[in-house]
Amino acid sequence: MSDYLTTIGLEIHAELKTKTKMFCNSRNNPDEEKPNANICPVCMGHPGTLPVINKEAVKHVIKVGLALGGTIADFTEFDRKNYFYPDIPKGYQLSQYEFPLVSGGTLHNVAITRVHLEEDTATSLHDRGDYSLVDFNRAGVPLMELVTEPVIKSAKEAGDFARELQLLLRYLGVSDANMEKGEMRVEANISISKDAGKLGTKVEVKNINSFRAVERAIAYEVSRHEALLDAGEKVLQETRGWNEDTQKTFAQRRKEESHDYRYFPDPDLPKLAISEISEFRKEVLQKEMPELPEAKRVRYAKEFGIKPEDIELFVNEPLYAGYFERVVQALKNKPSLVKLASNYILSDLVGQSKVGGWKETAVPPLILAELTILLEAGELSSRGAKELIALYYAEGATLAGKSLKEVATEKGLIQKSNNDELTKVAESLIAEHPKAVEEFKAGKVASLQFLVGQGMKATHGSANPGKLRTILEGLLN
Secondary structure: OOOOEEEEEEEEEEEOOOOEOOOOOOEOOOOOOOOOOOOOOOOOOOOOOOOOOOHHHHHHHHHHHHHHOOEEOOEEOOEEEEOOOOOOOOOEEEEOOOOOOEEOOEEOOEEEEEEEEEEOOOEEEOOOOOOOEEEOOOOOOEEEEEEEOOOEOOHHHHHHHHHHHHHHHHHHOOOOOOHHHOOEEEEEEEEEEOOOOOOOOOEEEEEEOOHHHHHHHHHHHHHHHHHHHHOOOOOOOEEEEEEOOOOEEEEEEEOOOHHHHOOEEOOOOOOEEHHHOHHHOHHHHHOOOOOOHHHHHHHHHHHHOOOHHHHHHHHHOHHHHHHHHHHHHHOOOOHHHHHHHHHHHHHHHHHHHHHHOOOOOOOOHHHHHHHHHHHHHOOOOHHHHHHHHHHHHHHHHHHOOOOHHHHHHHOOOOOEOOHHHHHHHHHHHHHHOHHHHHHHHOOOOHHHHHHHHHHHHHOOOOEOHHHHHHHHHHHHO
């Protein structure tokens, strides 16, 4: 076990879902394939152009702040962050420095420093041999930056936080935050020290584009720092990148400080008094807020008592959760069946959807609710239920208008509990499987279960397994 204490702070950028860019009327389209299609004189930094603040982007960040329990700024402004790079057409980036939109808050037990709004840079393409290209479609896209306090202690904790933030952004509808598209990018500030009261030298790893890479890059840096310090060397404060092929970080440049950017308020943009804008008031925005992931976890555990791992599946997939809620509504007079319904949704329905995609219309919520009722009544076996779900996925459209019981009866899947019928099934099994009968009489109890299984197979799951077992035992003893 290492003697070093790890300290991690994250800076996470997420592109916001708006129709247009942050300060101009160019389209914000992350799926645009044609380079330099969504550009205009404003986002290209032509002289004499004037930016205009995108109200929807500001609203998105305020919603994030409310969800985090942060403090929404009463006064805010945009600043010019000055640096030269080919992907910055103006020679500066419009961002927020001294007066961010959101201060404080927490998520996943991690304290938040600030959340502010800025514009994204263009996309640089370096895989062209001895030259690079720049696509300005992304230049000026609204970009939210969230900065955590340096309170994260492990690579896993950092990865879990990033996943939870992505989930929150999707619930709020402010960002798709697809890391593979670059819509969400993580930067990790990492240091280690043997002194709990003192931070080590900080190294920043920039633009990490997958959760797995976040965890691996942090773990690599921690190991690298430990090796340097153990060898009596120093850790340099610098910015590094992550190489997915080598699974190592690499040096990029010495770390800049805030004064290097020469921040100053942008003279072309108005200051904002948030409390004076009626649609940004807390009471107005609260009405638009959905149930958030953590609130849903608590409610599902309290109201339904389902397993934590099942709750997590519902929380992470709103399509499943919405369907589950409709099944729960259909079972409002049978709350004891909710857990059973949850099991069938997350096993059989999700299993079927892996082939043809999630189709709520294949097995409507009312049908699944009826299935659990028939199971409880003993009219349907678990095998019969599975066959019915598969049938609905295959032929759902042709079964519309019929009750589940009608379909199950037509297909011979209503569970047989009649003693005379099951006795005939048992007698056939004894005649067809003399070896199993002989083994059972010789003391091999498993042979009885084999016969029951064969009976279920022969009746397509419609035999009541408990009653069939009892009848078989009676005939064989």
